[in-house]
Amino acid sequence: AMLLEMRNIRKSFSGVEVLRGVDFSLKPGEIHALVGHNGAGKSTLMKVLGGNYADYEGEISLHGDKIRLLSPRKAIDRGIAIIYQDFSLVPDLSVAHNIALGREPRGRLRGTIGHAILRRRSAKEAERLGIRLPMDASVRSLGVGTQQLTEIVRACSREVRVLVMDEPTARLAPAERELLFSTMRRMADEQGVGIVYISHFLDEVCDLSDRITVMRDGLVVATRPGADYTLDTLAELLVGHEITGREA
Ligand code: ADP
Ligand code: MG
Ligand code: MG
Numbered sequence: 001a002m003l004l005e006m007r008n009i010r011k012s013f014s015g016v017e018v019l020r021g022v023d024f025s026l027k028p029g030e031i032h033a034l035v036g037h038n039g040a041g042k043s044t045l046m047k048v049l050g051g052n053y054a055d056y057e058g059e060i061s062l063h064g065d066k067i068r069l070l071s072p073r074k075a076i077d078r079g080i081a082i083i084y085q086d087f088s089l090v091p092d093l094s095v096a097h098n099i100a101l102g103r104e105p106r107g108r109l110r111g112t113i114g115h116a117i118l119r120r121r122s123a124k125e126a127e128r129l130g131i132r133l134p135m136d137a138s139v140r141s142l143g144v145g146t147q148q149l150t151e152i153v154r155a156c157s158r159e160v161r162v163l164v165m166d167e168p169t170a171r172l173a174p175a176e177r178e179l180l181f182s183t184m185r186r187m188a189d190e191q192g193v194g195i196v197y198i199s200h201f202l203d204e205v206c207d208l209s210d211r212i213t214v215m216r217d218g219l220v221v222a223t224r225p226g227a228d229y230t231l232d233t234l235a236e237l238l239v240g241h242e243i244t245g246r247e248a
Contacts (some may be wrong), residue, residue, distance in 0.1 A: 001028075001063070001064070002025045002026065002061075002064075003027055003028045003030075003063065003161060003162065003194040004026040004049075004162055004194060005025045005026075005060070005061045006024040006025070006048075006049070006058065006059070006060050007058055007060075008021045008022070008023065008058040008059065009022040009023075009024070009045065009048060009056060009057070009058035009060075010022075010057040010058055011041075011044055011056045011057070012055075018041050018044050018218050019041050019044055019045060019048070019218050020218040020219050021058075022041070022215070022218070022219065022220055023223075024045065024213060024223075025223075026162060026194040026196060027194060027210075027211075028192040028193075028194055029188045029193070029194065030188065030194050030211060031185070031188050031197070031209050031210050031211075032194070032196050032197075032209060032210060032211045033196075033197055033198075033199055033205040033208070033209040033211070033212045033213070033226070034196060034197070034198045034215065035198070035199065035202065035213070035215070035234070035238065036214055036215035036221075036238065037216065037238060039217075040215040041215055041217075041218045041219075042166075042198045042215055043085070045215070046082060046164050046166055047082075048060075048069065049075065049080060049164055050069070050075050050080065050082035050164065051070060051071045051072045051073065051074045051075035051076075051080075052072060054070045056069075062079075062162075078161075078162075079158070079159050079160050079161035079162060080160075080161070080164065081158070081163050082155070082164045082165075082166075083151050083152065083155050083163075083164065083165045083166065083168065084166055085166045085167055085170070087148070087151045088151075089139045089150060089151060090139065091139050091140035092138055092140060094135065094138055094139070095122070095133050095134060095135050095137055095138075095142070095150050096118055096119040096122040096135040096136065097118065097122075098139055098154060099122035099125060099126070099153050099154045099157055100118045100122050100157070101154065103157075105117050105118060122135060122157075125153055125157045126153045129152070129156055129183065129186075130190075131149050131153055131183055133150055133153065134146070144171045144176070145173060145175070145177075145179060145180065148168055148176070148180060149180065152165075152183065156193075161192075161193060161194065162193070162194050162195075162196070163187065163193050163194070163196070164196045165195070165197040165198070166197075166198050167197075167199060167200065168180060168197055168199075169199055169201060170199075170200070177204065181204075181208055184208075188210075202231055202234050202235060202238075203231055205226070205234070206226060206229055206230065206231055206234060207226075208226070209226035210225065210226055211223060211225055211226060212225075212226050212229055212234065214237045214238060216238070221237055222237055
C-alpha cells in the first residue's frame with residue numbers, strides 16, 4: 001500500500017503553470033529520489049507537500065485518506081516534515097535548544113531545570129533516530145553536515161511519516177553524506193518513514209534510492225526502481241527527448 005499519493009498535481013505562478021499534472025507516490029520505508037534540471041518543478045512539488053500553496057490543484061492521499069494540504073500546520077499535523085534548502089536553525093542557540101525550539105519548558109520549569117529537561121528530551125529524540133549530536137554546542141560552531149542532522153532531528157521530533165529533504169547533500173563533505181545516508185536508511189528501515197529527497201548528484205541517487213522519479217518542465221518523465229537505472233540512463237532521461245507525461 002502507498003503511504004503517500006499525489007495525483008495530477010498542478011500549480012501556477014501568475015498564470016504560468018510550473019506543475020502540469022504531476023503524479024508522485026511514496027511507500028512506507030522507501031527512499032525516493034526526485035531529480036531533474038533546475039526549474040523542473042521539484043521544489044515546488046515539495047512545497048505543495050509542505051502545505052505552502054493553498055491554490056494547488058490535484059489529489060493527495062495519505063494512507064488512502066484524501067487530504068488537502070492548505071497550510072504548513074496541516075502538513076505537520078499529518079506527519080509530513082520538510083527540510084528546505086536553507087535551514088531554519090538559530091545559529092547562536094545550542095543543538096539541544098534548536099531541536100526543542102518552540103517547545104521549551106515554561107513557567108516554573110524555566111531556567112536551569114528547564115534547560116536540563118530540554119536537553120534530555122532532545123538527546124532522547126536524537127538517540128531514537130540513531131543520530132549522535134553535540135547537544136551543548138552552538139549550531140554556529142558545527143559543520144554543515146552536523147547542522148543538517150540537527151535539522152533532521154528537529155523535523156522528526158514530532159511523529160513523522162513522510163520526510164522530505166531539498167538537496168540535503170548539496171553542501172556536505174563525503175563523510176557527512178555517508179552519515180546522512182545511513183541515518184536515512186535506518187529511519188526508513190526501522191521506522192517505516194517514507195523519505196523523498198531532491199539531489200543533483202546522480203551517482204549517489206543511483207546508489208541510494210529505492211525509486212527514482214525524473215521531472216522535466218513541470219511533468220514526470222519516469223518513475224522506476226533505483227536498480228533499473230545506471231548513471232547513463234538516468235542522465236539521458238534528464239536531458240531527454242521525449243516526455244511521456246500526461247500531456248505527451
Ligand atoms: P526546481 O526545484 O526543479 O529547480 P522549482 O520548483 O524551484 O524548480 O521552480 C519551477 C519553476 O517555477 C521555475 O520556472 C521557477 O522560476 C518557478 N517558480 C518557483 N517558485 C516561484 C514563485 N514563488 N514565483 C514565481 N515563480 C516561481
Ligand atoms: Mg533548483
Ligand atoms: Mg529546487
